[in-house]
Amino acid sequence: MRIHSPDASSIVLPLLVIGGPMTLAGVFMLVYSLGGIGLLSPGWTLIHWRLVLSDPQTWISLAYSAYVGAASLAGSIVFALAIVFSLGALLRRGALGTLIYLPLTIPPIVAGFLTAELFGGAGLLSRVAYQLGWIARPADFPVLVYSRWGIGIILAHFFLVTPFLVLLFDRLRRNERVDALMQLAQTLGASRWQTLRRVALPVMLCAARPALSVYLIVLIGAFEVPLLIGAQSPSMISVLIWNRFARFDLATRPQAFVLTTLYTVIMVAALLIVRRARVGLDRGER
């Protein structure tokens, strides 16, 4: 029996709801960036593309976004793995078994606000440092929020992503029977460090790769946290787009759409590469 046939009608809605806006947005940003439309548009031109592509800020912003995304994720991976292998079953028991879910209830905008209140010049850690006699005034505290190195953004993302990764790695450790594999390796003469480095980590990181790739893409495109506690310059790509888009000077708006086009192409390509790699991996496993 067929509830409805798996023909074109069954995919009309997804194509309409997701494909429609994506196509519309893609065409609009491209046409706007080429001067085809826009309030102050002088007509079709490549000038906005030339301006954006020759502007070092574009490439700095893209590289900065990649750096912040990668640093946040790398820090979270290392810390989450350390927790999973240090605490093991303790993660699933008692108060910690519930508390580990707590950061999952925090939206990015709240994480940004919390980072400012914890790590800012007059934040909680700065106050503790003062009471311990380590600093004499708020300005003595290291600049972590609004830092050019994006430390505040990385800390906020770290706080958001690490619990997810702890839960993910803990589940993978059980699903992939990592402990049994490690025991087998040790029986065959491997040291604890060798079993960790050459057995456990490759198995878990390989299994987690799809999820980690998606996290990386999301972190690179983060908006709320860098807007709230990021430095003015360099800025992450989503904030740069917002600044060019929302300026009172309408002349910069086509540049915003050049940036959106560029960013979308890069991210969609990254997504497709991740998918192809996954499909290749699955075929290899079969």
Added chain:
Amino acid sequence: MQRTLAGLLSLSLIVPVALLVVLSLTRYWIFPDIFPAQWQIEQWQRLFQGGSDLVPATMCSIGIATGVALTSTALAFPASRGICRLRRRGALLTLAHLPYAASPVVLGASLLYVFLRLHLADSVAGVMLAQFVFAFAYGIILLSSFWNTDVESLIGVAATLGARPVQVWLRVLVPRALPLLGICLFQTFLISWFDYALVLLVGGGLVDTLTIRLFQYFEAGDARLAATCALLLMAPPLLGLALNQRLLTAGLLFQEIEHDG
């Protein structure tokens, strides 16, 4: 050693949330005091009595998120089946990831012109429509993990016993998928509830939600009201955590999704 580490980790998880509570109850707290010099609960009292400025923003957020969650889950469920029955479903599941790859800022800015032409900009309906794209895409990704050969066999059995298509959906598939539909409903609610970028772009400052308020209070340096907004934003997920931890960990299902794709 393990116990100490677990204790330290627990403390680091509690401190941020405790800080929010303290900030929301603070009247006077200057550097370098570790604890506030004066406390107050006025804005919480006003909130519960319905006289606070935060009440309209809270109601607006609840209304938008509920509408987005209900429509996206209701439509994503049958749509996910349509996709899962295709041979090349992986391509369509990748399509569902595209809005997230493009990011809400990019999509919001690019669709604003269309929303303006349709008179949907600066309106609640426009914000809901924009958020719906993301929530629906997420619903498809999540619910696609429901469809497998067991479910298809069940559909076959129900049909053999004389059930009509509508009966199969309402009496067989919905009850069986109820836990996952609950997760989908909750997660799509949170997608809308946590959203800032689309409300900012499509709402144009006229749609007043808690995320918009939090940003405004933070910029104005009012940590007390910003913390109150933050706690209100955390209330639904905390409730979800109290009910069922699985409601919050649906993101981990990316694993299964990618394997299916």
